[in-house]
Amino acid sequence: MADTGIPLTRDAALRRLDAFLPAAAGAYARLRNKENGQGGHVHVSQLSAALRRRLVSEREVVDAVLERHGLVPAEKFVSEVFWRTYWKGWLEQRPSLWEDYGKALDRAQVRLETLNDVRKRYAAAVEGRTGIDCFDAWADELEQTGYLHNWARMQFASIWIFTLGLPWELGAALMFDRLIDADPASNTLSWRWVAGLHTAGKAYLADAERIRSMTDGRFAPKDLARTARIPADTLDVPQPTPIRQMRAPDPSAATLLLLTTEDLSVERIDQIRALPVKVIAALEGRNDWDRIALADGLARASEVWPEAAITQDLSTTALPDTAKSSGCTQIATAFLPVGPVASSIAPLQAEFAQRGIVLTEYLRDWDRSSWPYCRKGFFGLKEKIPALLQASL
Template sequence: METGFPLNRADALHRLKSFLPQAGSAYARLRNRDEGPGGHRHVSRLSASLRRRLVSEEEVVRAVLGHHDLASAEKFVSEVFWRSYWKGWLEQRPSMWQGYRTALSRARARLDDKPELKARHEMAVQGRTGIDYFDACITELAETGYLHNWSRMQIASIWIFTLNLPWELGADLFFERLLDADPASNTLSWRWVAGLHTVGKAYLADPERIRAMTDGRFAPKGLARSAVIPADSISTPPPSGIRERRSPDRAAPTLLLVTTEDLSMEEIPALRALPVRAIACVDGKNRWDGAPLADGMERARQAWPGARDLGALDPAGVFEAAAEAGCTQVTSTFIPAGPVADALLPRLQEPKSHGIVFTEHLRDWDRRTWPHCRKGFFALKEKIPGIVEGGRA
């Protein structure tokens, strides 16, 4: 059965098929309207599936362009590419993720040192600010794990500029609660609202716009009328290339490692061709990851029925499990910056004396898209037609 925000591949594909007629001009016209819990009918509701690649960006874009031309579906296709943009931008500046984690620790420490700041933060987290729209959205996020994308921008803006709270704490709240929490999209979107991603260009919530986009349900009062951009807590380095990785050896006995960064590995021809002797997973780092990970593992078992099912492994024990299964390589899809990479890469990238190596497959979509994510989004946007056509070749 389809859920409102699908967390398995079958439901995600059904949701995608159901949404296709709306992905053209209707989406462009209505996408910013927020009708509240249970009323998110103008957006695809595929974000939680895309975040874990229960369905891939390429699958979604290909399906949409099977029903609409690129001109009429431009808004929806661009939203999919925004996800790839954030991921590619952060992947070429991975120190930004660690910088955010360090800045978050400092922001948390300030709460203990400043009782007034701590009280304001607690009121915001609990949805007790007295700003009707803000409090309703925080309650919806807590109860459902979801918030309309347009409303996320408004809440981030109110958090930063009206409530004068550190953006890092707001990003952390979203990351903890969201069904579709993504390290790149979440962190960098908060920085964009704050005026730190595109330097000096902040996003200021407007009460009349909020009234219009919520059909008059809310009339927030006391919102900031100017944006005082916070001091940047993170040093932004120039972009580098995508980090080096070892590609899978097509002949090597393989332990396939399933993570919540990509849960449709069986759909990748290069991986289907590997001699997979064992399948394992590592636990997700989000409270909503259990069902999607179980679904991904079940499909992996079906795709490689002769492989041993090793279940969930501790990252420190992956190589030992591979050796016991007679494998000489551990293979995953590329693991981007975030909590999963933090847990896995320090262990899997260490040289191993028993000859087992860690390899990663980079999807063609990322290979085509990420090189154009070094600057602003519009440097990528102008390449969208070519990237889409490249996937059809």
């Protein structure tokens, strides 16, 4: 794992935020799409790995930017942060889409085993040897650093789908595996958006001349697809369903505080701070980046509850036993949005009930107030941003 300097602890994220603040308004609006390649991402914040794990919250980042610049000058940056919120809220209200993606991915992987030409194109794409200069460079950068500039991610996904003719699900899975900020909602839904499945029929087609100009002539890709073929049978978008109801933590119950990569600054939330925490358990992460962030979250939480027992690298299946053996009747954690962590914990509900343990989740006000506007297109949320920021979230 290369050290990319991308913040993975709260202190590092706050330092990065501080350093980025002067550029968060005009410079960001003008230059954020400039793709300077590995080591040159100076016009964007690179806070995504920290925001994704909520080492810092969206509220903290946006508040700092607003305090410095005000909403109108910093509108572009603030609305990018709300894109994250939008994808989370949109997926939360269509959870079946995550399962469907998983099944489609399984099918695509089986096809890889049986179809020689697809397997060859896939291997060339993964290993960065397609002969398309920009794509191969971005594949290398992704592998080496875990990060790609947003604009490069868009071109990469578009070339993957429309020029290389590979299933979008395989590309999404590759990025989810390699990105330092891998997020089930932002990643899967961005791939769907590029593929033309989000705004039905509207795909994102990478353009060779635009790539050349946006990268200051570093790349001159040849033979890119000129049309986007969207498979008609995949255009059905499920209707939104109500946001999952969860039990809020009981301030009088002996508590196991569960830390996951979904939110690693829960100890700052008043309702969580009020809990009688006997055990702090950090669920095992997917990779070393997660482990760094989880260790940081655990260290901060244990300052708030110095008497609490600590468990690191807990596997999901060990959760009921760990709670029971320490006399906890409640597990408290941040809201578990659609994704692998929620999917790994959901099957334990019956065992929790059997053993007298209640799983409770805390939904941050930021999500609670924004998600109802994430049912359709981004504009529905965007137009509410000033009101959402004014209301005491």
